[in-house]
Structures are given as C-alpha cells and as structure tokens.
Amino acid sequence: MAIDVNYLLEAIQAATKESVENGLLVIQARAQQLVPVRKLYKSGRGKRTYILSGPPTTMSARQLQKAAARHGSGLSGVTTGAKNMQSYWKNRAGRQIIPEGRSRATVGSLKADVLRTKVTRGGRTNRLERGIAGQSIQKERIGGTIRGRVNSYAPVINSPIGVIGGEELRHWAGKGVMEIKVIHAEGKSFELTDLMTSRGRYEMTSGRAVRTVDDKHGEPHQVIGGRLHDSIQPSDVFSDGAETYGFVSASAVDPFSKTNHDYAPDQEFGSRHNRAHPFLRPALRESRRTIMSTTRGPIQRAFQSGVRPDHNSASARPIVLEVQFDSSGFRNAYREVATLWTGTAPPSEGK
Amino acid sequence: MRTTSTAIKRGVVRHARSDVPLKTAIVGGIHEGFAPEKVRYPFMVYNLVVAPYADLWGSRVIVALVDMLSFAENGVDASNVDQLILNAFDGAQLSVDGQTTLICRRISDIPGGPEIDSEGKKIYQIGGSYEIWTDQSL
Numbered sequence: 001m002a003i004d005v006n007y008l009l010e011a012i013q014a015a016t017k018e019s020v021e022n023g024l025l026v027i028q029a030r031a032q033q034l035v036p037v038r039k040l041y042k043s044g045r046g047k048r049t050y051i052l053s054g055p056p057t058t059m060s061a062r063q064l065q066k067a068a069a070r071h072g073s074g075l076s077g078v079t080t081g082a083k084n085m086q087s088y089w090k091n092r093a094g095r096q097i098i099p100e101g102r103s104r105a106t107v108g109s110l111k112a113d114v115l116r117t118k119v120t121r122g123g124r125t126n127r128l129e130r131g132i133a134g135q136s137i138q139k140e141r142i143g144g145t146i147r148g149r150v151n152s153y154a155p156v157i158n159s160p161i162g163v164i165g166g167e168e169l170r171h172w173a174g175k176g177v178m179e180i181k182v183i184h185a186e187g188k189s190f191e192l193t194d195l196m197t198s199r200g201r202y203e204m205t206s207g208r209a210v211r212t213v214d215d216k217h218g219e220p221h222q223v224i225g226g227r228l229h230d231s232i233q234p235s236d237v238f239s240d241g242a243e244t245y246g247f248v249s250a251s252a253v254d255p256f257s258k259t260n261h262d263y264a265p266d267q268e269f270g271s272r273h274n275r276a277h278p279f280l281r282p283a284l285r286e287s288r289r290t291i292m293s294t295t296r297g298p299i300q301r302a303f304q305s306g307v308r309p310d311h312n313s314a315s316a317r318p319i320v321l322e323v324q325f326d327s328s329g330f331r332n333a334y335r336e337v338a339t340l341w342t343g344t345a346p347p348s349e350g351k
Numbered sequence: 352m353r354t355t356s357t358a359i360k361r362g363v364v365r366h367a368r369s370d371v372p373l374k375t376a377i378v379g380g381i382h383e384g385f386a387p388e389k390v391r392y393p394f395m396v397y398n399l400v401v402a403p404y405a406d407l408w409g410s411r412v413i414v415a416l417v418d419m420l421s422f423a424e425n426g427v428d429a430s431n432v433d434q435l436i437l438n439a440f441d442g443a444q445l446s447v448d449g450q451t452t453l454i455c456r457r458i459s460d461i462p463g464g465p466e467i468d469s470e471g472k473k474i475y476q477i478g479g480s481y482e483i484w485t486d487q488s489l
Binding site for chain 1: 420466
C-alpha cells in the first residue's frame with residue numbers, strides 16, 4: 001500500500017490544530033460560565049450590563065452615568081430616557097419572553113412602571129407560556145415602540161437615541177442576559193446608582209469596575225463589570241515537534257492597585273480574605289471528555305482522506321495533544337495531556 | 352451505599368487529623384475554603400475544586416481535585432506545614448466512606464506571595480493541588 005507520508009502528516013497537523021483550537025474554545029466557554037460575577041445590580045445574578053457610551057470615554061463614571069441618563073441612552077434592558085422604551089432580547093435558539101408581572105415601583109425619587117420579564121428556552125409544547133408571551137407583549141406595549149412579532153428573531157426598539165435592532169440590540173443586551181427589566185420612567189430620568197447594590201455603587205463611584213471595551217465594529221463602549229469574565233481568552237495554537245498545544249488564560253488587574261495585583265489567582269485559589277471560586281481548572285476538567293471526543297473526529301477524518309496506513313508504518317505514531325493551562329503571572333501552571341493514536345486503533349489492536 | 356465527593360472531603364479531614372506531626376503543627380486547625388479572622392497561625396485550608404464522575408461498567412470513579420494550603424506568619428512555617436501536608440497525603444490511602452481510594456497524589460504547587468491580613472500582618476500562603484481518585488461499585 002502506497003502512503004504519501006508528507007501529505008498525511010500535513011493533513012493530521014492541520015486537523016490537530018483545529019481540534020486544539022476547538023478544545024480551547026470549549027474550555028473558555030465553560031470557564032466564562034463558572035467565573036464568579038460580582039453582584040453590581042439589584043437585579044438577577046449574572047446579568048451583564050452595558051452603558052452605551054455616547055459621551056467621551058475619558059469622562060468619570062459618575063459624569064458618564066449622568067450623561068447617559070440625560071441623553072436617553074441606557075443600560076441593558078433598562079430605560080433611562082425621556083421617552084418610553086422597552087427592550088427585549090432573544091438569541092437564535094428561539095427563547096421566549098415571559099413577562100412575570102407589572103408593578104409600580106419607586107426608583108430613587110421617581111415613580112416608574114416596572115415590567116419584569118424572564119427569557120426562557122422556547123418550545124411550542126408549553127401552551128401556557130406561549131399564550132402569556134403573546135398576550136403580554138401586546139398588552140404591555142407602550143407607545144407602540146416595539147416592532148416585530150413576539151417570536152421574531154429581530155426585535156427592534158425605538159429609543160431616544162434611535163432605532164436599535166438585530167445584532168446591535170443583542171450586543172446591547174449582552175449575551176448572558178436571562179432576565180430583562182423594562183422600566184417606564186414617565187418622562188423623567190433617574191440615576192443608575194438607584195438600581196445598584198451598595199457594592200455596585202462603590203464600584204461605580206470609585207470607577208474600579210468601569211472600563212472601556214471595543215465592540216466588533218471597533219467602537220469604544222463603557223462597560224461596568226465583567227473584567228475577569230472577558231479576560232478568559234484562548235491563546236494561539238503552537239506546535240513543538242510532535243506536540244500541539246495552546247492554553248486558556250485569565251488575568252484581571254485592579255486598575256487602582258499600586259502593586260498591579262492580579263485577582264484572577266485569588267478567585268481560582270482563594271486568599272486570606274476570601275475563599276476560592278475556581279473557574280479555570282473546573283472548566284478544563286469538565287471539558288476534557290468533550291475535547292477528547294471532538295478531537296478524535298478531525299484527525300481520523302484527516303487520516304481517512306489520505307491513505308489508510310498500516311499500524312506498522314512510520315506515520316502510525318502517537319500524537320500528543322496538550323491543553324496547557326497557564327498564563328503569564330499565573331501562580332499555578334497546570335497542564336493536561338491527551339494522547340491520541342493517529343490510526344483507527346492503537347498498535348496493540350492492530351496487526 | 353453510594354457516596355459523593357462529600358465523603359472524600361470527610362476522608363481528607365479525617366486523614367489530616369490522624370497525622371500527628373501535621374495536626375500538632377497546625378495550631379489554627381483545619382478549615383474548608385476560608386478561615387475566620389481570629390484563627391491562630393499556622394492553619395490549613397482545603398477546598399474541593401472539582402469532582403467529575405466517570406461511570407464505568409459496574410463502578411463509578413470520582414476524580415476529585417482538592418487544593419490544600421497552609422497559612423502562616425512567615426514563609427518557613429508555611430513551607431514546613433506544606434511539607435507535612437505532602438508527607439501525609441502524597442501516595443496516601445485515604446479512608447473514604449463507601450469508596451475505595453485508588454490514587455492520592457500531589458499534582459501541582461500553588462505558590463503564593465505574601466499578603467496582608469485584616470490585622471495588618473504579612474501572611475504566607477503555600478500549598479498544592481492533590482488529585483484523589485476513588486472507586487465505588489454501582
């Protein structure tokens with residue numbers, strides 16, 4: 001049987017690289033689910049809140065907050081503008097929006113209509129949920145500002161800063177939002193801090209949790225919180241001899257710390273002041289089985305696209321896939337190694 | 352009776368208490384996750400990081416990852432306690448309710464720099480991660 005070894009090795013290397021890239025993304029996604037989220041808002045845990053930053057990013061957090069309220073730009077799912085504004089968000093999985101009820105609430109010194117909604121997984125089997133969603137959206141529509149159907153994938157809101165919809169709205173609401181609050185402020189604005197916990201107010205006024213990030217269009221946005229969450233990133237994939245590896249890292253330096261203290265290891269391993277909330281290592285271990293199963297496929301396909309070798313041939317050798325778990329300055333270098341056979345079975349099972 | 356990772360944590364504490372040199376050295380005792388403010392140094396903290404299950408034919412393997420850290424007012428004491436923890440746990444046969452310990456070994460160090468506690472004292476935190484494999488019948 002003729003074997004084009006070079007072709008085969010190139011195909012396997014490409015497949016290996018792809019597998020490691022996919023594996024790193026799996027770890028990243030799981031780590032971002034597990035990472036602790038500081039509760040900045042009185043609303044549900046895990047909510048990611050964005051300020052739309054019309055004003056310059058050099059403004060202080062408090063100035064920014066007031067400017068955001070004045071200009072009618074807002075937070076995810078929260079209106080602060082002079083006009084009525086409702087927002088809701090769904091992802092492509094077809095989640096439904098289920099209003100939980102409407103109540104009169106006092107936000108700071110202002111009275112506001114608060115509509116609590118919950119976004120759950122879609123499904124046509126639950127007739128009750130579908131009914132509530134359909135009726136309530138119609139019923140709670142204020143000023144005809146929502147356009148689009150209830151189960152539309154492209155909700156559009158008409159806000160004081162213009163029409164927002166589609167991807168922009170999804171970005172605005174944030175990916176992790178599972179609960180959205182809609183507030184009708186009766187023509188008046190109120191301060192963001194009224195919606196925050198005491199911890200959130202401290203983070204806001206000190207500016208510690210306020211940071212600037214670029215969206216996918218390169219536009220800078222002021223964001224509150226999520227520094228550690230967003231720092232969890234996969235590296236490039238490297239090759240060194242027979243090894244192909246990459247790593248997922250996390251790093252979050254307090255901008256006001258004089259010692260450039262990185263609190264990612266504090267979360268991972270604990271400190272004298274706080275207990276540990278591990279997120280990287282559990283993500284790696286919980287993802288291991290998924291990574292192994294997704295890794296075998298591309299490599300075996302690469303093999304099958306070429307000539308299937310005998311196990312005694314030179315190309316039937318182990319490939320070491322190493323998912324390295326490290327970052328610069330991280331106190332615990334952690335490595336997991338997965339060894340795969342490039343053939344369809346280990347040599348002991350071959351001829 | 353099937354047991355969970357709680358039995359592993361219990362086994363860890365039981366083993367640490369049964370090791371006389373270690374128990375004598377950790378004046379402040381053994382704490383899960385976090386020690387209160389007024390605890391005396393040195394003391395030991397353990398934390399279960401993750402414990403995924405793997406069901407095989409007829410048995411269940413739990414691979415638990417446990418961080419064990421020593422806290423002391425100077426680096427030497429912290430290192431000494433860490434060494435005692437290593438002596439006690441690396442290769443040990445833990446007694447885990449309802450499970451058989453297959454492996455208990457240290458897989459990584461967790462070196463930590465000194466930090467300041469609530470009373471302004473410099474505190475050293477040194478330890479390691481231990482992997483504990485247990486098996487139980489299904």
